[in-house]
Amino acid sequence: MLSETRGWGFWLLAAFFVLFVLFLYGPLSTIVLLSFQGENGGLTFPMNGFSFTWFGRLFETQAVGDFGGSFRRSLSLGVMVMAVTVLVSLLAGLAFRRRFRASTPLFYLAVASLIVPSILISLGIGLLFQVIGIRPAWYSSAFGAHLTWTLPFGLLIMLAVFNRFNTAYEEAARDLGASPWQTFRFVVLPLILPSLIGVALFGFTLSYDEFARTMMTAGTFNTLPLEIYAMTTNVTTPVLYALGTVTTGLSFLVIFTALAVVLVLQRRRARLGSDAGKGTL
Structure with a gap:
């Protein structure tokens, strides 16, 4: 059996990928590390001790900002957008x-x-609501x-899914009455359910961290991205x-949960197909 030799091109692309990952997640890692500062820690390195103090203070009343309220609004808005999408x-x-x-x-x-x-979309929608006499709000x-x-x-994803969809399954179902x-x-x-989960994931994550389209349309109460920007x-x-660490962890949790559900569905479909094939033998 021949072994594949990896040339210089492979290692060059691998090094580029590593640099890309470091560039992508390097700033995020500094946020995560600094969130574990000690009680007397500041906003920059070096860290002054290690503790979970600042995570506990997230649930306390802040002198400035509304963490809890903005988080609930962003979460509710993300779920609403996900369902409609x-x-x-x-x-x-x-x-x-x-x-x-x-x-x-x-x-x-x-x-x-x-x-x-x-x-421009945010500005246009905000002005439209003001013209028709409706106060802009995060839920409208x-x-x-x-x-x-x-x-x-979501539309582009579903068009791609149905473009590859085998209509023979539908014809067989109709032939069976x-x-x-x-x-x-x-x-x-059942066949397109994994793709629908992907659409739901897109809808939630794009809404949850959207800033520009929310800036002129949120009204009196901020969503989480607007609150974070105002508090900087x-x-x-x-x-x-x-707060950044918690929200990032929530985003990754949603992504990994969706991927796990898709994997379970794919394995279940493969198992059902295998059982059906055995039954016809």
């Missing part, structure tokens, strides 16, 4: 499986918000602004770093 992206993906009048202009109109500067105007960011990604709803529920939905000039303790 999954539903609308799924329905749009199903609709675009067949060509209809004005489908092409509608598609380009749906994805146009990806190329428009985010701050910011909610709509976030959807202009997440829906195009399944109704259109039964075909969708028991055949199509006021907070003089590592409690801000502790």
